[in-house]
Amino acid sequence: MSEAFRLIGNPRFGGILVVSDHASSHVPADIELGIDPALLDQHIAIDIGVAEVGALMAERPGIAAFQGGVSRLVCDFNREEHAPAVIPVASDGHAIPGNALDHAGHKARLDRFFRPYHAALAAVLDDKPPALILSLHSFTPQLATSDQPRPWQVGVLYNQDDRAARIAIPLLAAEGLVVGDQEPYSGKLLNATMNRHAEAEGRPYLGIEIRQDQIADAAGQQFWASLLGRICNDVALKLGD
Numbered sequence: 219m220s221e222a223f224r225l226i227g228n229p230r231f232g233g234i235l236v237v238s239d240h241a242s243s244h245v246p247a248d249i250e251l252g253i254d255p256a257l258l259d260q261h262i263a264i265d266i267g268v269a270e271v272g273a274l275m276a277e278r279p280g281i282a283a284f285q286g287g288v289s290r291l292v293c294d295f296n297r298e299e300h301a302p303a304v305i306p307v308a309s310d311g312h313a314i315p316g317n318a319l320d321h322a323g324h325k326a327r328l329d330r331f332f333r334p335y336h337a338a339l340a341a342v343l344d345d346k347p348p349a350l351i352l353s354l355h356s357f358t359p360q361l362a363t364s365d366q367p368r369p370w371q372v373g374v375l376y377n378q379d380d381r382a383a384r385i386a387i388p389l390l391a392a393e394g395l396v397v398g399d400q401e402p403y404s405g406k407l408l409n410a411t412m413n414r415h416a417e418a419e420g421r422p423y424l425g426i427e428i429r430q431d432q433i434a435d436a437a438g439q440q441f442w443a444s445l446l447g448r449i450c451n452d453v454a455l456k457l458g459d
Contacts, residue, residue, distance in 0.1 A: 220335075222286070223338055230348075234280060238286060244292075251291055251314050251317065268285075278447050280451075287335075343415055371397070371428070372390055374427075376425055382423060
């Protein structure tokens, strides 16, 4: 298994693959970011709760989870390869001095993490094409720059392909949830992994952002794993009609 990713469960043809680019806060021992280690527990380093939700979902038949193996501060898999933020020199007002790399260092970081991650994800999708990809992220209850709490418990994001989103939004709302359609931000602005592996290949996907406080503990993670398992199965079935 590569240090760039981990695969949980057994992908199945016609199943569901849960993809979480930001599932880990791991920083390899030979990489020094030059930041306060406490930042690795915060959203700038990891999508809090998604690793656990994905792993729980992968316990269900027909579902597997593909998760990033390093912190988004080491390498942000949900960026275009040539985007400056793929190896961020700053995040949410915090400088990342260890990421001020020369050309050779930048290329080495991409070769070590970014390219193996995306090559492996492409191979999984080609080998066992799923009926649905679930792109799973989490978001902060409130922006550091705002005094307004974010009301949505879950957001549904998409770019051009909204097939799964249009099915999922009413299903989530029927559960009594406050659902954001292209909230807390638009999938048209930040959707790199799904643009590459889903939209470019015509594969149906569902982009889900869960508010962190919903999945900050084991009970919340179990609730959302069960809920998303049901919702994704319903979406996959309806897509196949």
